[in-house]
Amino acid sequence: MFFSLAAVEVGEHFYWEIAGFNLHGQVLLVTWLVIAIILTISVLGTKELQQVPKGMQNFVELVFEYLAGIAKDQIGEYEYRPWVPFTGTIFLFIFVANWLGALVPWKLLELPEGELAAPTNDINTTAALALMTSISYFYAGFKAKGLGFFARYIRPTPIFLPINILEDFSKPLSLSFRLFGNVVADEIVVAVLCLLVPLFVPLPVMVLGVFASSVQALVFSTLAAAYIGESIE
């Protein structure tokens, strides 16, 4: 029973066919749950705003200040404010998704195919997040500098042109692979340890996984903010 709680299925999906596209249904289900949790907390926390915060509002303000701090450290004092929603949403989404995947015993819910897990263990989710980051740093650069944004491709010298162009492709690639790989690696390590010793031994690794997945949320949003800051400055 313990083994079946932790077994990992890589590459098997619960397909929904919508308008000729095969969608990974299990990912979408958990994604909606993540969105619902974040929305509920933020609506509850901002429903009755008070001068002296208490309860839920206190917690939401703490989270907001932390997220604003991430953007401020990377983008700078004067331009960070419009980008707090973006980097903050990325942080919250990845954080809640990873923790849901690590803490909720999804195996208790049976699907016909595939399994419910963190939505970030599907490369499509992480690739979407990474592409959004690419689009937003291009947008930030164009908005700040117009066509002068392209001058960064020949900096410091025109010899760096191919490397600078390559960097635009390697950034989203590395962002998406890093998140995907970390989440899947945690799941596989836990599954292998559960296969060897089903009781107690996997626990420290599970705790490490919970910690590492929150660090990944921080890394992803820090990098997104750093790329945006780089193209603005």
Add this chain to the structure above:
Amino acid sequence: MNPIVSAASVIAAGLAIGLAAIGPGIGQGSAAAQAVEGIARQPEAEGKIRGTLLLSLAFMESLTIYGLVVALCLLFANPFAG
């Protein structure tokens, strides 16, 4: 699947992770050593050093993770399985 292809894929998956772990291992070791040195020199900066260290360790770890992604592709989504 062609047995040669599957054997080569399994060996390549092992090598992908093993080789990808060498560099980041060395890098993480020296980063941690420098951080400890920094904390010993300036104990009041411990919080900041620890945060930066964790972040940079995560970056280095991602290099091994790229190897893991390649290994996973070879094992579960082999393009040459045909």
